[in-house]
Amino acid sequence: MNAAKEALKGDSNTIIQEWVQLYAESMFAWAHYKTADKALAEDLVQDSFLAALQSFDKFKQESSPKTWLFSILNHKIIDHFRKEFRNPVQNEAESGLSFFFNSDGEWYKDRRPQEWPAADTQLLDNPDFRKILEHCMHLLPGSWLAAVSLKYLEQKDGKEICKDLQITPSNFWQILHRAKLQLRACLENNWFKK
Amino acid sequence: MKMLKSVLHILLLSCSKATGLIEKELYFRLSPIDKIRLFMHAGICGFCHRYRKHSRLLDRLMIELHHTHQHAQEPAEQDVTALKQRIIDSLEKK
Structure with a gap:
């Protein structure tokens, strides 16, 4: 019985090593894009393959190996973000609104949203915009x-x-509110105003 | 004047509160009172009206970006040979 298990483990190891050759590059590109951190992205990809080996018997032939590996990788990325979320840097939570609004809660004159010409989802077809x-x-x-x-x-x-x-919920949307304000202003300054 | 401003902010919200509710309504249900206050605020404040449009566009862009990037077979911008070897070494130890 043990010998059979060992043989199966050896087979799965060989298959996963083949998948490393086939998919590690696109998985790394995805993890790097999501985290913007090369070393972290490498660790997440490595952890994903190790997790794939451990749960190889759960892999169902009907889904493609790539889909399965990416779902493991996405879980690893999500776990990473959850940890990040739970350990926010103190001043992050306090900054944000006062950059855009005065003490009465009104927009500062130079931070008011401007008109965005030709703004629609087709913008994503432009690699410079992306x-x-x-x-x-x-x-x-x-x-x-x-x-x-x-x-x-x-x-x-x-x-x-x-x-x-x-x-x-209020904690969550307040963080998203600050993030969206910053993201909107960054796009306006770096794309729409140019 | 200041008094009038604070009363207006209570009734119609400040821009800071209004933009917060604009984000909140994308993820959660607003109370009927907040819905009315936001509707009135966005009706008279051109900047927050614009912010709402931008915020919704940003939402659509992020969803789209997520999908297109995940499904595109974009190669990594750097050589991953060393990473592949590192992973294979760690698999062989298992």
């Missing part, structure tokens, strides 16, 4: 980026994400 958007996302403080990424990575509704993160 670069700016990604650049602006990665300028967000760690826990803000985590909140934004969790929302779009998981495609869950607000309540579910709050449950997962064990935070209150």
Whole structure:
């Protein structure tokens, strides 16, 4: 019995090593894009392959290896963001609103939203725009980026994400509010005003 | 004047509160009172009205960006040979 198990383990190890050759590059590109951290992305990809080996018997032939590996990787990325979210740097939570609004809560004159010409989702067809958007996302403080990424990575509704993160809904949307203000201003300054 | 401003802010919200509710309504349900206050605020404040448009566009852009990037077979911008070897070494130790 043990010998049979060992043989199976050897087989799965060989298969996963083949998958490393086939998919490690695109997995690294994805993890690097999501985290903007080379060393972290490498660790996440390595952890994903090790996790794949451990749970190889759960792999169902009907899904493609790539889909399965990417779902493991996405879970690893989400876990990373959850940790980031739980350890926000103190001053991150306090900064944000006072940069855009005066003490009465009104927009500062030079930070008021301007008209965006030709703004629609076709903008993403422009590689220069995508670069700016990604650049602006990665300028967000760690826990803000985590909140934004969790929302779009998981495609869950607000309540579910709050449950997962064990935070209150108001805490979650307040962080998203600050993130969105910063992201909007960054795009305006780096793309729409130019 | 200051008094009038604070009363207006209570009734119609400040821009800071209004933009917060604009984000909140994308993820959670607003109370009927907040809905009315936001509707009135966005009706008279051109900047927050614009912010709402931008915020919704940003949401659509991020969702789209997530999908297109995940499904595109974009190669890594750097050589991953060393990483592949590192992973294979760690698998062999298992």
